[in-house]
Amino acid sequence: MDWNFIIQYSGLYKEAAFLTLRIACMGIFGSLILGLICGMIRYYKVPVLSRITGIYIELSRNTPLLIQLFFLYFGLPKIGIILESETCAVAGLVFLGGSYMAEAFRSGMEAVDSVQTESGLSLGLTKKQVWFYILLPQAAAIAIPGIGANVIFLIKETSVFSIVALMDLMHVAKDLIGLYYKTDEALLMLVTAYLVILLPISIIFMFLERRLRFAGSGD
Amino acid sequence: MGNPVLGIKNLKKKFGDHEVLKDISFSVKKGEVVVVLGPSGCGKSTLLRCINALESIQGGEIFLDREKISGNVKNLHKIRQKIGMVFQSYDLFPHMNVLRNVTLAPEKAQHRPKEEVEKEAEELLHRVGLADKKDAYPRQLSGGQKQRAAIVRALCMHPEVMLFDEVTASLDPEMVREVLDVMLEMAKEGRTMVIVTHEMQFAKAVADRIIFMDQGNIIEEGSPKEFFEHPKTERARQFLNVFEFEA
Amino acid sequence: MQDLGISVLFQGDNFIRLMGGLWITIRISLISVLFSMIFGVILGIIMMWKNPVTKVITKIYLEFIRIMPQLVLLFLVYFGSAKHFGWDFSGEMASIIVFVFWGTAEMGDLVRGALGSISIHQIESGKALGLTGGQIYWYVLIPQAVKRLIPQAMNLVTRMIKTTSLIVLIGVVEVVKIGQQMIEAARLTQPSAALWIYGVIFFLYFIICYPVSVLAAHLEKKWKD
Numbered sequence: 119m120d121w122n123f124i125i126q127y128s129g130l131y132k133e134a135a136f137l138t139l140r141i142a143c144m145g146i147f148g149s150l151i152l153g154l155i156c157g158m159i160r161y162y163k164v165p166v167l168s169r170i171t172g173i174y175i176e177l178s179r180n181t182p183l184l185i186q187l188f189f190l191y192f193g194l195p196k197i198g199i200i201l202e203s204e205t206c207a208v209a210g211l212v213f214l215g216g217s218y219m220a221e222a223f224r225s226g227m228e229a230v231d232s233v234q235t236e237s238g239l240s241l242g243l244t245k246k247q248v249w250f251y252i253l254l255p256q257a258a259a260i261a262i263p264g265i266g267a268n269v270i271f272l273i274k275e276t277s278v279f280s281i282v283a284l285m286d287l288m289h290v291a292k293d294l295i296g297l298y299y300k301t302d303e304a305l306l307m308l309v310t311a312y313l314v315i316l317l318p319i320s321i322i323f324m325f326l327e328r329r330l331r332f333a334g335s336g337d
Numbered sequence: 338m339g340n341p342v343l344g345i346k347n348l349k350k351k352f353g354d355h356e357v358l359k360d361i362s363f364s365v366k367k368g369e370v371v372v373v374l375g376p377s378g379c380g381k382s383t384l385l386r387c388i389n390a391l392e393s394i395q396g397g398e399i400f401l402d403r404e405k406i407s408g409n410v411k412n413l414h415k416i417r418q419k420i421g422m423v424f425q426s427y428d429l430f431p432h433m434n435v436l437r438n439v440t441l442a443p444e445k446a447q448h449r450p451k452e453e454v455e456k457e458a459e460e461l462l463h464r465v466g467l468a469d470k471k472d473a474y475p476r477q478l479s480g481g482q483k484q485r486a487a488i489v490r491a492l493c494m495h496p497e498v499m500l501f502d503e504v505t506a507s508l509d510p511e512m513v514r515e516v517l518d519v520m521l522e523m524a525k526e527g528r529t530m531v532i533v534t535h536e537m538q539f540a541k542a543v544a545d546r547i548i549f550m551d552q553g554n555i556i557e558e559g560s561p562k563e564f565f566e567h568p569k570t571e572r573a574r575q576f577l578n579v580f581e582f583e584a
Numbered sequence: 585m586q587d588l589g590i591s592v593l594f595q596g597d598n599f600i601r602l603m604g605g606l607w608i609t610i611r612i613s614l615i616s617v618l619f620s621m622i623f624g625v626i627l628g629i630i631m632m633w634k635n636p637v638t639k640v641i642t643k644i645y646l647e648f649i650r651i652m653p654q655l656v657l658l659f660l661v662y663f664g665s666a667k668h669f670g671w672d673f674s675g676e677m678a679s680i681i682v683f684v685f686w687g688t689a690e691m692g693d694l695v696r697g698a699l700g701s702i703s704i705h706q707i708e709s710g711k712a713l714g715l716t717g718g719q720i721y722w723y724v725l726i727p728q729a730v731k732r733l734i735p736q737a738m739n740l741v742t743r744m745i746k747t748t749s750l751i752v753l754i755g756v757v758e759v760v761k762i763g764q765q766m767i768e769a770a771r772l773t774q775p776s777a778a779l780w781i782y783g784v785i786f787f788l789y790f791i792i793c794y795p796v797s798v799l800a801a802h803l804e805k806k807w808k809d
Contacts, residue, residue, distance in 0.1 A: 180742065180793035182749035185760070185786050192767075193779035237428035237487075240389050241442035241494060242418030251441060255432045270651070277653035278750065288655060288753075301663050308656055316651045 123303050127294060134290045135311050141204060141284070142273045145211025149272065150265075152212055153219020158249075160220060161227045171220070178217035184278045186210050191282045203282045210282075211272060218268045226261030227253055259330055266323030273316060287311050342367045342402060342529050343388070343498050349396030350380070350387055350553075357383045359553040361397070365498065368527040372540040372561075375550035376576060381533045382425075384550070385500045388531070389422050401497065418446055421491030425503040427483040429475040429490070435462065436471040439490045447494065454493065461489045465519050481512030485519055492523075499523070501532040517543075537580050541565055549573050590780040592770045605762035606788055612676060612758070613745045616683035620744070621737065623684065624691020631696040642692070649689040655750050657682045662754045675756035679748070687744055694736045698729040731807040738800035742793040749789070759785055 156171045178186075187210040190201060201209060230253055238248035280289035287308055294304035343365040350358035357380045365371050373381045386392045388399060390406075390413055399407040406416045429438050439458040443449045462468055465485040475483055484504050491499060501520065505513045517539045524530060524543050534540055540547065540561065547564040549557040549572075557564060557573050568574045593599055631642045649657070662678040673681070702725055710720035752760040763781045770777040 176794060176797070177790060180746075180797055181786050181789045182746040184749040184752075185782065185789055188760070189779075189782040189786055193782040196776040196779040231426070233424050233426050233428045234430065236391050237422070237424060238430075238442075239391065239414070240417055240420070240422040241490065242414050242416075242446040243442055244414045244446070247445050251445065252430055256430075259432065274651075274653040277655040278753070281753070288659070291659060295663055302668075305660055305664050308659065309652065312652060312656055320651060 119306070120300060120303055123298070123300050124307060127290075127303075128307065130290050130294075131287065131307050131311050134285055134287045135315060137284065138273075138276050138279070138286050139315060141207050141211065141279065141286075142276050144208045145215060145276070146269055146272055148208065148212035149215025149219045149268070152216030153221075154223050156216060156220035157223030157227065160224045175217040175220055178214055179221075183210055183214045183275045184281065186213055187278065187282055203284050206282045207276070207279045207284055211275065214275065215268060215272045218271065219265065222261045222264035222268060223257060225264070226257035226259075229260045230256045262330055263323070263327045266320075266327065269323070270316060270320055273319065274312075277312075340367055340403075341365065341400075342369075343531070344400035344403070345388070345397070346400070347397040348384070348387060348394060348399065350383055350392060351395045357553055358387065358394075361550075361553075361555060363548060363555060363558065365529060365531060367529055370524045370528075370530045370532065370543055370545045371548060372532045372534060372544040372546075373548045373550060374534070374537075374540060374564075374576070375556075376579075379550045380553045381550050382502050385422065385502045385531065385533055389417060389420050389500060414446065418442075418494055419497045421494055421496030421499040423484065423487045423491055423499070423501050423504045425506045427475065427480065427487070427507070429478075429483050429487055431475050434472050434474050435467065435478070435486050438475070438486060439493050442490070443493050458489070458493050461492055462486070464522075465489055466515075479512060480508045481515045484508065484512075484516045488516075488519055488523075498529040498531065501530065501534070503533050503535065505534065505536060537565075537577075549576070551576070590784075592766055592774050592777040592781065593784060595770075598766055601762050602759060602766070602784070602788075605757070605759035608676075608756070608758040609745075609748050610792070612679055612683070612751065612756075613741075613748050616680050616687055616748075617741050617744055619680075619684045620687025620691050620740075623688040625695050627688055627692030628695020628699065631692055632699055646689045646693060649686050650693075654682065654686055654747050655753060657686060658750060658754050675751060675754045678754060679751040679756060683744055683747065686747075687740065690740050690743075691737065694733055694740065695729075698733040698736070699725065701732060702728050735800040735804035735807070738796050738803070742796045742800075745793055745796075746789065759788065 156175065159167045159171045160175075162168075187206065190210055190213075191203075191206045194201065234252055234256065235248055238252045239245070243251070276286065277288050279286045280292065291304045291308040295301050298304075341364040345364065346362050348358055348361040349356070361380075361384060363371075373384065375381050383392060387394050394407060397407070398405055401416065401419060429435070430441070433441065436455065436458055439462070440451070440454045443454040443457075444451055459468065459471060462471055465488065467482060467485055467489070470478060470482060470486070475486075478486065488504075504520075505516050508516065513536065517536065520530070520532070521539075521543055532540070532543065544561045547557075547559060547561050548555055549564065549568075549570075551572050557568065557570050559569075563569075564573065565577065568577060593602070627642065630638055631646075633639070658678065661682050662673065662675060665678070666672050706724055706728070707720055710724045715723065748758070749760060752758060752764075763785050767777045767781050
């Protein structure tokens with residue numbers, strides 16, 4: 119193992135890791151918002167919109183991110199829609215993640231007993247107030263494990279961003295292997311970088327999930 | 338006893354083809370306590386849910402203070418503020434402490450000042466023996482305590498009429514009493530109440546009037562003394578016989 | 585007027601070639617799924633053992649495989665193994681190895697979950713009825729576990745099929761690569777080919793995965809107590 123090489127190039131990995139994290143954060147934030155909206159549309163069975171959302175969810179969940187990105191990055195410019203690399207990566211991640219988050223939110227809302235909504239309504243709260251003060255907090259707590267799994271899944275999925283010409287971790291590793299034949303060093307740093315990103319996140323969600331389980335949600 | 342607060346005229350409710358409420362008419366006067374009795378599936382819980390517009394109705398009219406409230410979808414939440422309801426299953430909001438459970442709706446729906454609402458909430462909690470539980474979360478309460486808190490939550494809205502939907506049905510036997518005592522107290526204060534229950538002794542004690550329902554119809558109506566001692570119909574007699582062992 | 589890019593698909597034997605590429609994708613998926621299911625069941629049972637050594641080893645294996653992006657695993661095997669062990673895997677072989685390792689971990693976890701989900705109560709009522717250990721397994725545990733497992737395993741299969749799209753990045757010639765070759769060949773004559781070809785590949789994946797997802801959701805609903 120050539121430690122000097124590792125030290126020399128660790129800066130590149132750090133940069134790449136931050137790029138990955140930045141795009142992942144934007145993508146996950148977008149997914150949460152899109153997911154919340156789509157989840158509500160599905161939960162409340164809004165006419166027409168619910169059907170459209172259903173189609174989107176199925177398309178997104180049954181196709182690979184890689185192909186979604188190819189389509190966005192290489193396909194869309196042919197009809198005049200040119201997206202920059204980063205925009206493309208974020209858009210792809212939101213398109214993919216939105217459906218997963220939508221399912222997490224929807225099942226979270228469905229898991230809240232209907233008497234909760236009813237007692238909120240019977241107290242004279244408006245539908246919006248019932249959603250905001252009663253349904254959402256409980257649904258979010260129930261959805262946390264699912265959201266956590268989705269967050270980790272989405273960060274893992276960022277590993278294909280090199281195909282939209284982003285200098286992400288995979289790109290750096292591949293370059294170092296190709297240019298210097300330092301396969302071991304390049305791979306070691308690659309694995310380490312992903313562990314450094316993903317381990318803490320997965321531990322945080324494990325902790326949150328356990329806390330929620332012990333706290334229980336009343337009766 | 339004063340004017341009719343709640344009026345129900347020819348109420349019809351269907352689930353698909355199944356007629357749950359066929360043609361229900363009755364009224365409740367101010368300060369009156371009406372207990373609705375009947376076998377399981379007779380439609381009594383559905384009746385309460387219709388009054389509070391938790392179920393759509395397929396015919397008839399509902400009045401509150403002589404004002405028609407059925408079909409008035411636009412101001413549904415305003416109307417519901419005047420009707421308090423307590424459910425069978427524990428319906429406190431599990432993510433809020435007891436005090437917040439009580440103050441949420443007065444603050445958010447009625448826009449009353451926080452201090453005033455909290456002061457009243459604490460007073461009401463004190464009266465039902467939950468003064469020391471105001472910061473507790475629902476999961477830390479017994480079933481009986483939860484139901485008492487749920488009653489306070491409805492009361493704090495100053496409803497004109499209170500609906501109770503089998504509020505003691507899920508409770509352990511030793512906790513039934515503490516909840517019924519609170520309701521009895523409320524009845525003495527002259528609150529207008531419609532109660533669905535299976536507790537016959539309680540019904541006898543609390544009711545000004547009994548309504549007996551079967552298969553979506555009102556079969557009998559009268560004072561508790563009349564109903565329990567001299568039921569007029571065969572079906573009411575059969576119904577009361579079922580409870581003989583219990584009593 | 586510009587030629588519609590989709591016509592690329594029907595030039596010469598392009599469509600057949602694309603289907604050929606799809607078959608390679610499916611073949612790799614099927615082989616990986618088959619071995620993953622077999623090894624996954626074994627792993628799941630091993631994970632139920634109380635032995636602390638197997639517990640720790642399987643836990644580390646499971647967590648490492650699940651936390652790493654599949655593309656990283658592909659890189660490790662494709663680039664790493666060639667250098668270290670002198671094994672010169674073809675891209676296809678490397679993909680199958682990675683998918684089996686990964687699929688086994690995921691399947692093992694599902695099997696463990698399914699077996700673990702059956703309440704002690706069920707085993708006790710089996711015992712109370714005088715059933716032997718083997719009979720309890722065969723008549724009580726396995727039927728219930730299988731009903732829980734099958735929909736989840738089917739979802740895993742769709743995940744594995746979707747993940748095979750990654751292997752184009754380690755140089756396997758499959759449906760995506762063949763699509764790219766067509767786009768490249770038609771670059772001058774039909775510049776909009778990329779839109780259509782990637783669109784078609786998108787729907788090819790959808791057409792394969794969607795029915796499996798629907799069936800899985802249906803079975804899950806049907807068998808939910």
